[in-house]
Amino acid sequence: MRKFDSIVVENQDGISVIHFVDDKIMDTKRIQLVNDELNSVAEENKTGGLLLNMENVRFLSSAAINKLIVLDKRVKSIGGQIRLSNLRPEVRDVFSITNLDRLFSIFDNSTEAMKSFATRKSPKSRDQE
Amino acid sequence: MTKNRRRNDSDDSAAATWRIDKRISSDPQEGVAVIRELLSHLQRENWNECEIFGIHLSMEEAVANAICHGNARDREKSIRIRLETSPDTFYAKITDEGGGFDPQSIPDPTAVENLERPCGRGLMLMRCYMDNVAYSPSGNSVELHKKRSPTPPSGNCEPGNPP
Numbered sequence: 001m002r003k004f005d006s007i008v009v010e011n012q013d014g015i016s017v018i019h020f021v022d023d024k025i026m027d028t029k030r031i032q033l034v035n036d037e038l039n040s041v042a043e044e045n046k047t048g049g050l051l052l053n054m055e056n057v058r059f060l061s062s063a064a065i066n067k068l069i070v071l072d073k074r075v076k077s078i079g080g081q082i083r084l085s086n087l088r089p090e091v092r093d094v095f096s097i098t099n100l101d102r103l104f105s106i107f108d109n110s111t112e113a114m115k116s117f118a119t120r121k122s123p124k125s126r127d128q129e
Numbered sequence: 130m131t132k133n134r135r136r137n138d139s140d141d142s143a144a145a146t147w148r149i150d151k152r153i154s155s156d157p158q159e160g161v162a163v164i165r166e167l168l169s170h171l172q173r174e175n176w177n178e179c180e181i182f183g184i185h186l187s188m189e190e191a192v193a194n195a196i197c198h199g200n201a202r203d204r205e206k207s208i209r210i211r212l213e214t215s216p217d218t219f220y221a222k223i224t225d226e227g228g229g230f231d232p233q234s235i236p237d238p239t240a241v242e243n244l245e246r247p248c249g250r251g252l253m254l255m256r257c258y259m260d261n262v263a264y265s266p267s268g269n270s271v272e273l274h275k276k277r278s279p280t281p282p283s284g285n286c287e288p289g290n291p292p
Contacts, residue, residue: 026189028157059182061189062254066247073245090182097257098250099239 004037006030015049015117016041017110025060035067042071047079049117053110055086065100072104081105085113147174149212155200155225160192163210170214180278183258184219190251191223191271199225199269219275229268 001010008019018041025034042050052068072082085107087095095101107113147170153159167188171181192208200206206226213220238249255262261274 027161028193059185061186061193062250063193065250069245069247090179094186094254097239098253099241099244102241103244 004040006034007037007041009041012051012114013118014045015051015114016045017051017053017114019053020056023056023058025057025064028063031061031064031067034064035071038067038071039074042075042078042080045080049081049083050075051083051085051110051113051117053086054084054091055088057091058088060091060094062098065094065098069100069103081117083107083113083116085110145216147212147214149210152207152209154204155196155202155206155208156204157193157196160196160208160210163212164188164192167212171219174214174216176219176277180219180275184275187255187258187262187273187275188221190255191221191273194251194271195223195225195227198230199227201227217277219273219277221273222270223273224265224270227269229265229270231268232264 001008003009006021008021010017010019018038020034022030022034025031038050038052075082083105084095086109087106092101092106095104095106105113105116107116149163149166151163153163164185168181168185171184176184192210195208196202200208208226209222209224211220211222232252235249235252236243236246238244238246238253243249252262255271255273259273259275261272263272263274264270265272
């Protein structure tokens, strides 16, 4: 497990599982810090997966969401994948309202999200979908 | 004490009106301080968590827009924040010193072709969580209105005014 200032990262089967330290991601400086640290993890795990476990996040502003959109785009462009899991209902609503649940793959829990990485990797599993 | 307890009907609404009228610099931390003061007041007055979430998000977006887009982060420019709550309503007016903008010019962030564009969501979220969002003709001032729910919601925090 690696601890950054704003995130904690653990490696599970090649997937970087990321937990957020702050329960509110809204301060401009903290948003930038989260962004920098997420990008750092994405850079290290270029073609792997990033699972953002958001169970600790009670509030995030559109500025924070915008950073996630840019990160998602960047990760996809280098062949990686991002999943979101464990969103609180009110945070999940924000993604629904903004239609971003069409852009991000969002799962109820980290187990389902981890399975989706495995499914994506396995051609056999993909055929079974 | 019940968390979502409402005031008695006999409460004097005029006496219960709470106001803030502050001028802050274009410093996000000053905006945070005003919003914290508001949230503390709403919690003291037992507004429910879903309403507080929506007001918090809308205020964050409105103040961030004023600082970042309106005043272009110029610390020499100020922002006026007027807040008023009664037992049943929330009102805010946020005014910056920028040149304003046309809200109609903001592309729909929910359109498929705009999903990857990192802009336009703040305004949309305000409209979803508030009952009314009104910009001044010059576009450098926004007013937010929300009526308090008559009963506490059960389950998830559903925005009151989905697009």
